[in-house]
Amino acid sequence: MNTNLPSLEGYLFSDQNENDEMWSLRLETNENCNILCKYCYASATSRNKDKFIDLNTVKKRVEQAIPLGLRSVIFIGPGEPLLYPKLFEALEYLKTVQIIPVIITNGTLITEEIGKKLLALNVSILMKYDGMNPDTQDYLAGKKGTGKKIHHALSILQKIGYENEQKLGLSFVTTNKNISEASDFWLFCRKNNIFPNMEQIGDEGRAKEYEDLLLDSGSFFQLKQKLSEMDKELGYSWDPSMPLPGIGCNQFLYSCYVSMKNKMGAVTLLRQRS
Numbered sequence: 001m002n003t004n005l006p007s008l009e010g011y012l013f014s015d016q017n018e019n020d021e022m023w024s025l026r027l028e029t030n031e032n033c034n035i036l037c038k039y040c041y042a043s044a045t046s047r048n049k050d051k052f053i054d055l056n057t058v059k060k061r062v063e064q065a066i067p068l069g070l071r072s073v074i075f076i077g078p079g080e081p082l083l084y085p086k087l088f089e090a091l092e093y094l095k096t097v098q099i100i101p102v103i104i105t106n107g108t109l110i111t112e113e114i115g116k117k118l119l120a121l122n123v124s125i126l127m128k129y130d131g132m133n134p135d136t137q138d139y140l141a142g143k144k145g146t147g148k149k150i151h152h153a154l155s156i157l158q159k160i161g162y163e164n165e166q167k168l169g170l171s172f173v174t175t176n177k178n179i180s181e182a183s184d185f186w187l188f189c190r191k192n193n194i195f196p197n198m199e200q201i202g203d204e205g206r207a208k209e210y211e212d213l214l215l216d217s218g219s220f221f222q223l224k225q226k227l228s229e230m231d232k233e234l235g236y237s238w239d240p241s242m243p244l245p246g247i248g249c250n251q252f253l254y255s256c257y258v259s260m261k262n263k264m265g266a267v268t269l270l271r272q273r274s
């Protein structure tokens, strides 16, 4: 049985952090988003598109973090990172200092040209994928057509070379609306060599307006038990009491979260909703 589960480069590290280094910066860059997910913890909208952090701040944070052992920068939102006007300049900079960039994106803005640029800049991608059925995604994203755009983005990424789980992950936020599609999602990722990231909806942000989407106590744990059993048949072994299915969840041991207001903190709560 294999306890070395698929991972996403720059997003998770499996080796021991023996020297208490800070390997990842989880960086907020911009607040605006082009969709309106019903579970968005940041309640992101298309407003505030002129509010974003400047490139020098990104560079300064990275320069400060490199001597602490920095390996990756995770562009976490709280809006859509592909709307951050300085994103590609920041990625170019990270390439020069050999830090792995990771973007957590809703995928709707990915074209072949953008995908190729991201691949050339060694970017790992964790893309929203909340439903096997595009209509489910449309409902959760609050915007018709989103599901088809995301499915199309996935086919683009696979076609251009994002074809192993080390560089491509899909993120599924489990709600009452899509929990019936969760095991198919998991199997789809395993069969296609894609890193699966599965979380449960939190009672925060815009989710407060959609209480019917919140999961009953116990249902996410039951789902994890089911996924763990499915994984056993594929040769993977993990404990369903892990907070996130199939992920060691040790990010808090080596990550620092930097908000747009330059507030810093250890990662105690995993927030990634793009």
Ligand code: SF4
Binding pocket: 033, 034, 035, 036, 037, 039, 040, 041, 042, 043, 044, 045, 077, 078, 079, 080, 105, 106, 128, 273, 274
């Ligand atoms: S969860 Fe992500 S993609 Fe959805 S509205 Fe919020 S920022 Fe946008």
